[in-house]
Amino acid sequence: MKTRILMVCLGNICRSPLAEGILKSKINPQEIVVDSAGTSDYHVDDCPDPRSVSIAKENNLDITSQRGRQFSVEDFDSFDKIYVMDMANYRDVISKARNEKDRNKVSLILNEIFPGENVEVPDPYHGGADGFKRVYQMLNEACEVIAKKHQ
Numbered sequence: 193m194k195t196r197i198l199m200v201c202l203g204n205i206c207r208s209p210l211a212e213g214i215l216k217s218k219i220n221p222q223e224i225v226v227d228s229a230g231t232s233d234y235h236v237d238d239c240p241d242p243r244s245v246s247i248a249k250e251n252n253l254d255i256t257s258q259r260g261r262q263f264s265v266e267d268f269d270s271f272d273k274i275y276v277m278d279m280a281n282y283r284d285v286i287s288k289a290r291n292e293k294d295r296n297k298v299s300l301i302l303n304e305i306f307p308g309e310n311v312e313v314p315d316p317y318h319g320g321a322d323g324f325k326r327v328y329q330m331l332n333e334a335c336e337v338i339a340k341k342h343q
Protein backbone atom coordinates (compact mmCIF):
# COMPACT_ATOMS: atom_id res chain seq x y z
CA MET A 193 0.00 0.00 0.00
CA LYS A 194 1.23 3.46 -0.89
CA THR A 195 1.57 6.04 1.87
CA ARG A 196 -0.65 9.05 1.14
CA ILE A 197 0.46 12.47 2.39
CA LEU A 198 -1.59 15.70 2.20
CA MET A 199 -0.12 19.20 2.62
CA VAL A 200 -2.58 21.85 3.86
CA CYS A 201 -2.47 25.66 4.13
CA LEU A 202 -5.14 28.40 3.94
CA GLY A 203 -5.33 29.22 0.23
CA ASN A 204 -3.57 26.22 -1.40
CA ILE A 205 -1.71 28.65 -3.66
CA CYS A 206 1.45 29.62 -1.70
CA ARG A 207 2.76 27.21 0.97
CA SER A 208 1.09 23.82 0.42
CA PRO A 209 1.75 23.73 -3.37
CA LEU A 210 5.43 24.29 -2.58
CA ALA A 211 5.34 21.58 0.09
CA GLU A 212 3.68 19.21 -2.41
CA GLY A 213 6.22 19.96 -5.16
CA ILE A 214 9.22 19.72 -2.84
CA LEU A 215 8.16 16.43 -1.24
CA LYS A 216 7.31 14.89 -4.64
CA SER A 217 10.85 15.68 -5.79
CA LYS A 218 12.32 13.70 -2.89
CA ILE A 219 10.23 10.52 -2.90
CA ASN A 220 9.47 7.51 -5.08
CA PRO A 221 5.99 8.10 -6.57
CA GLN A 222 5.45 4.32 -6.70
CA GLU A 223 5.53 4.32 -2.89
CA ILE A 224 4.16 7.68 -1.80
CA VAL A 225 1.28 9.82 -3.06
CA VAL A 226 1.49 13.56 -2.29
CA ASP A 227 -1.30 16.12 -2.71
CA SER A 228 -2.24 19.51 -1.24
CA ALA A 229 -5.39 21.43 -0.27
CA GLY A 230 -6.51 24.67 1.38
CA THR A 231 -8.77 25.11 4.38
CA SER A 232 -10.53 27.98 2.55
CA ASP A 233 -12.33 28.01 -0.80
CA TYR A 234 -10.69 31.33 -1.83
CA HIS A 235 -8.55 29.84 -4.59
CA VAL A 236 -10.35 26.72 -5.80
CA ASP A 237 -9.11 25.83 -9.33
CA ASP A 238 -6.50 28.62 -9.23
CA CYS A 239 -2.87 28.18 -10.27
CA PRO A 240 -0.20 28.47 -7.56
CA ASP A 241 0.82 32.04 -6.69
CA PRO A 242 3.42 33.34 -9.20
CA ARG A 243 5.85 33.93 -6.31
CA SER A 244 5.64 30.24 -5.34
CA VAL A 245 6.02 29.22 -8.99
CA SER A 246 9.09 31.45 -9.19
CA ILE A 247 10.91 30.18 -6.07
CA ALA A 248 10.08 26.61 -7.13
CA LYS A 249 11.54 27.25 -10.58
CA GLU A 250 14.72 28.71 -9.05
CA ASN A 251 15.06 25.33 -7.35
CA ASN A 252 14.33 23.35 -10.52
CA LEU A 253 10.78 22.42 -9.55
CA ASP A 254 7.74 22.92 -11.77
CA ILE A 255 4.54 23.33 -9.75
CA THR A 256 2.50 25.00 -12.52
CA SER A 257 0.23 22.01 -13.14
CA GLN A 258 -1.21 22.17 -9.60
CA ARG A 259 -4.66 23.69 -9.00
CA GLY A 260 -6.23 24.90 -5.77
CA ARG A 261 -8.77 22.73 -4.00
CA GLN A 262 -10.48 22.90 -0.62
CA PHE A 263 -9.81 20.43 2.20
CA SER A 264 -12.81 18.22 2.95
CA VAL A 265 -13.66 15.65 5.58
CA GLU A 266 -13.17 12.86 3.01
CA ASP A 267 -9.47 13.74 2.99
CA PHE A 268 -9.22 12.01 6.37
CA ASP A 269 -10.12 8.77 4.55
CA SER A 270 -7.95 9.44 1.49
CA PHE A 271 -4.73 10.31 3.35
CA ASP A 272 -2.57 8.65 6.01
CA LYS A 273 -0.85 11.86 7.12
CA ILE A 274 -1.97 15.50 6.94
CA TYR A 275 0.67 18.21 7.39
CA VAL A 276 -0.55 21.73 8.15
CA MET A 277 1.49 24.92 7.95
CA ASP A 278 0.23 26.93 10.94
CA MET A 279 -2.00 26.78 14.01
CA ALA A 280 -5.00 28.30 12.21
CA ASN A 281 -4.77 25.50 9.60
CA TYR A 282 -4.43 23.01 12.47
CA ARG A 283 -7.57 24.24 14.19
CA ASP A 284 -9.55 24.32 10.93
CA VAL A 285 -8.56 20.78 9.97
CA ILE A 286 -9.06 19.40 13.50
CA SER A 287 -12.53 21.00 13.61
CA LYS A 288 -13.53 18.65 10.74
CA ALA A 289 -12.09 15.51 12.37
CA ARG A 290 -14.69 12.87 13.24
CA ASN A 291 -12.66 10.83 15.72
CA GLU A 292 -9.26 10.25 17.34
CA LYS A 293 -7.97 8.39 14.26
CA ASP A 294 -8.61 11.50 12.12
CA ARG A 295 -7.05 13.82 14.71
CA ASN A 296 -3.92 11.66 14.98
CA LYS A 297 -3.22 12.16 11.26
CA VAL A 298 -2.73 15.94 11.63
CA SER A 299 0.62 17.60 12.47
CA LEU A 300 2.36 20.91 11.97
CA ILE A 301 4.91 20.21 9.25
CA LEU A 302 7.78 21.97 11.07
CA ASN A 303 7.37 19.60 14.02
CA GLU A 304 9.30 17.21 11.74
CA ILE A 305 12.41 19.39 12.25
CA PHE A 306 11.55 21.01 15.61
CA PRO A 307 9.66 18.21 17.41
CA GLY A 308 6.98 19.42 19.80
CA GLU A 309 7.84 23.11 19.32
CA ASN A 310 4.80 23.96 17.18
CA VAL A 311 6.77 26.34 14.94
CA GLU A 312 4.60 27.70 12.10
CA VAL A 313 5.37 28.21 8.41
CA PRO A 314 4.52 31.92 8.12
CA ASP A 315 1.87 32.95 5.59
CA PRO A 316 3.90 34.74 2.87
CA TYR A 317 0.87 35.98 0.88
CA HIS A 318 0.99 39.63 1.96
CA GLY A 319 4.80 39.91 1.93
CA GLY A 320 7.54 39.95 -0.70
CA ALA A 321 9.79 37.43 -2.42
CA ASP A 322 11.98 37.08 0.70
CA GLY A 323 9.08 35.49 2.58
CA PHE A 324 8.66 32.91 -0.17
CA LYS A 325 12.37 32.12 -0.10
CA ARG A 326 12.24 31.54 3.64
CA VAL A 327 9.11 29.39 3.31
CA TYR A 328 10.86 27.36 0.62
CA GLN A 329 13.88 26.76 2.88
CA MET A 330 11.72 25.69 5.84
CA LEU A 331 9.63 23.34 3.71
CA ASN A 332 12.70 21.91 2.02
CA GLU A 333 14.21 20.97 5.39
CA ALA A 334 10.96 19.47 6.66
CA CYS A 335 10.37 17.50 3.45
CA GLU A 336 13.90 16.12 3.61
CA VAL A 337 13.08 14.64 7.02
CA ILE A 338 9.68 13.33 5.82
CA ALA A 339 11.24 11.72 2.73
CA LYS A 340 13.96 10.03 4.86
CA LYS A 341 11.28 8.58 7.16
CA HIS A 342 9.68 6.86 4.18
CA GLN A 343 12.83 5.48 2.53
Ligand code: 4NP
Nearest residue numbers: 201202203204205206207317
Ligand atom coordinates in the same frame (compact mmCIF):
# COMPACT_ATOMS: atom_id res chain seq x y z
P1 4NP B 1 -1.38 30.04 1.47
O1 4NP B 1 -1.35 31.64 1.37
O2 4NP B 1 -2.33 29.70 2.59
O3 4NP B 1 0.04 29.68 1.81
O4 4NP B 1 -1.84 29.53 0.13
C1 4NP B 1 -2.50 32.41 1.22
C2 4NP B 1 -3.07 32.53 -0.02
C3 4NP B 1 -4.19 33.32 -0.18
C4 4NP B 1 -4.75 33.98 0.90
C5 4NP B 1 -4.17 33.84 2.16
C6 4NP B 1 -3.04 33.05 2.32
N1 4NP B 1 -5.90 34.80 0.74
O5 4NP B 1 -6.33 35.42 1.71
O6 4NP B 1 -6.44 34.86 -0.39
